[in-house]
Amino acid sequence: MRVLLLGMGSRGDVQPLVALGQRLRRLGYAVSLAAPGDLAHVVAGSGVDFEPLSFDLEGPLREGSGREALRGSAWTQVAEARLMRQVMAQTAGALASDVSCLVDEADAVVSGALTFDLVDALLAGAGGRGRRARPRDRSKPHLYAVFAPVWPSAHGSSVALALRPRSTSWANLAWSSLAGRVALDLFRPAGDLVRARRGLPRQHFRDCAAAAERTPTLLAASPSVVPRAADWPPALRQTGYWVRDDAGREALDPDLEAFLSAGDAPVFVGFGSMPTPDPGGAVRDVVAVLGRLGLRGAVSEGVAGLTVGDRSGGAAAEVRGIGPAPHDVLFPRCSVVVHHGGAGTTAAAVRAGVPQVVVPHAADQPYWGRRMADLGVAAPPIARKDLTPDRLQRALEVALSPGAREAAYALGERVRAEDGAGDAARMVDAYLSRRSSGPTTSD
Structure with missing residues (x-):
C-alpha cells in the first residue's frame, strides 16, 4: 500500500x-x-x-x-x-x-x-x-x-x-x-x-x-x-x-564544532523564518546583553538576517554567527536556546533538555512561549515588538537559574522517552x- x-x-x-x-x-x-x-x-x-x-x-x-x-x-x-x-x-x-x-x-x-x-x-x-x-x-x-x-x-x-x-x-x-x-x-x-x-x-x-x-x-x-x-x-x-530515525547523527560545520569546543556552552539565538524589523539592532542588543552576563553566543544568521558581522576581536569575539545547523545536534550543547517559538524549534529545545527564552512573532508561537513558562523552563515569553535588552537579560537570568535548568532537564528526559x-x-x-x-x- x-x-x-x-x-x-x-x-x-x-x-x-x-x-x-x-x-x-x-x-x-x-x-x-x-x-x-x-x-x-x-x-x-x-x-x-x-x-x-x-x-x-x-x-x-x-x-x-x-x-x-x-x-x-x-x-x-x-x-x-x-x-x-x-x-x-x-x-x-x-x-x-x-x-x-x-x-x-x-x-x-x-x-x-x-x-x-x-x-x-x-x-x-x-x-x-x-x-x-x-x-x-x-x-x-x-x-x-x-x-x-x-x-x-x-x-x-x-x-x-x-x-x-x-x-x-x-x-x-x-x-x-x-x-x-x-x-x-x-x-x-x-x-x-x-x-x-x-x-x-x-x-x-x-x-x-x-x-x-x-x-x-x-x-x-x-x-x-x-x-x-x-x-x-x-x-x-x-x-x-515525531523525530527522524537518524536524529542527532548529523555532523556540525567544522568551524561551529571548533567554536563549541573552545569554551563554555553558548547561548543559541535564532528566529527561524521570522525576519525582524531591525536585524542589526537586534544583534547589537544580543551582543551587549551576552557581554554583560559574560556568556558566549551562537547567532543563527539565516532568514532573520541576524548578521553578527566582524567575528574577530572586540565585544563580538565570543559571539559567533552561524549558518543552518541541525537543532537536535546543536541544542544539547547550548546553555540556553533563545528562539521565536515555532513548534519544531520548541520541540527540539524541549528534547535537548535546555532552558529557553521565547520571543514569539506570530501564529501559535505565543502559545509555545506560555507553555514553556508554565512548565518552568523559561521566563514568560517576550513578544518580538516588546523585546528590549533589559527584558532579554532578565529572561536569560531566569533561564540560567538552577530551577529552570532542573525543570528543562527533567522535561527533556520525559519527552525523549x-x-x-x-x-x-x-x-x-x-x-x-x-x-x-x-x-x-x-x-
Whole structure:
C-alpha cells in the first residue's frame, strides 16, 4: 500500500512527516512525501520518496514582498495572515493539479493544515449538492496530521489560540472556533477551485468542521507539553513529537564544532523564518546583553538576517554567527536556546533538555512561549515588538537559574522517552488495517 504524506508549508511542516514516513516504511508501507520543490533537502537521505510540488515556497516567502510581510508580522499578525492568503491563492492552481495527480496514485493520504480542505474536496462525492451530497469517497482513507493544538477547546492550556490561556472558559472555545473560521478562509483557495471544477458547493465552516471531526487526526505534540483536553473529539489522537530515525547523527560545520569546543556552552539565538524589523539592532542588543552576563553566543544568521558581522576581536569575539545547523545536534550543547517559538524549534529545545527564552512573532508561537513558562523552563515569553535588552537579560537570568535548568532537564528526559513517530505509525497502520478489512460507517 502506498501512503502519500502532504507537507505543504515550511521545513517545520515537512520534517515531522519525514519521521512518520520512516516509521511507516518499517511497517512495510511504500511512502511518498510531497512538498514544495525547495524543501527536497529536508527529505533527502531519509529513505522516503520525495514528490516535489511544481513550485517553491520557502524562497518566495523569504524574499521581496514575502520577506517584508513576514517582517511586519513581528508587530502584527494581520500582515502574516494577508501574506498567507496571498500565497495560498497564488499557488492554488498548481497545488490543486499536483495534489490531484498524487492522490489518484496513492492508496491512502495524510494531509496537513494547509492541504486538509483540498484533499477533502478531491475525495468528495460527486453526487448531489448540499445536505444530499455524499460527504466523502470512503474508498480512499484520509488522515489529518497537525503539529500544534489548533482544535477548538475551552481548555486554555490545550489550545493554541485562547483568550484565557490559563483557565477553562467558554471564551476560549468561542475564540479558537473563530480562529478556525479565519484559518479556513486562508487555506481554502485550492479546495474551492477543485469543488468549482467538479460542480460541488463551496464548503461552509460547519461542513469543514464536520469533515475534520470525522477524520482521524494525529496531534504530534508531547502530552508532557500539551495536556490533553477533555473536549477534544474522539477522532483526535495525540502522540509525542515525531523525530527522524537518524536524529542527532548529523555532523556540525567544522568551524561551529571548533567554536563549541573552545569554551563554555553558548547561548543559541535564532528566529527561524521570522525576519525582524531591525536585524542589526537586534544583534547589537544580543551582543551587549551576552557581554554583560559574560556568556558566549551562537547567532543563527539565516532568514532573520541576524548578521553578527566582524567575528574577530572586540565585544563580538565570543559571539559567533552561524549558518543552518541541525537543532537536535546543536541544542544539547547550548546553555540556553533563545528562539521565536515555532513548534519544531520548541520541540527540539524541549528534547535537548535546555532552558529557553521565547520571543514569539506570530501564529501559535505565543502559545509555545506560555507553555514553556508554565512548565518552568523559561521566563514568560517576550513578544518580538516588546523585546528590549533589559527584558532579554532578565529572561536569560531566569533561564540560567538552577530551577529552570532542573525543570528543562527533567522535561527533556520525559519527552525523549516517548516514541511519537512510532506511535503515530502504529495508529495509521491500525486504521488502514481496519479499513482494508471491510467497509466502515465513518472515517
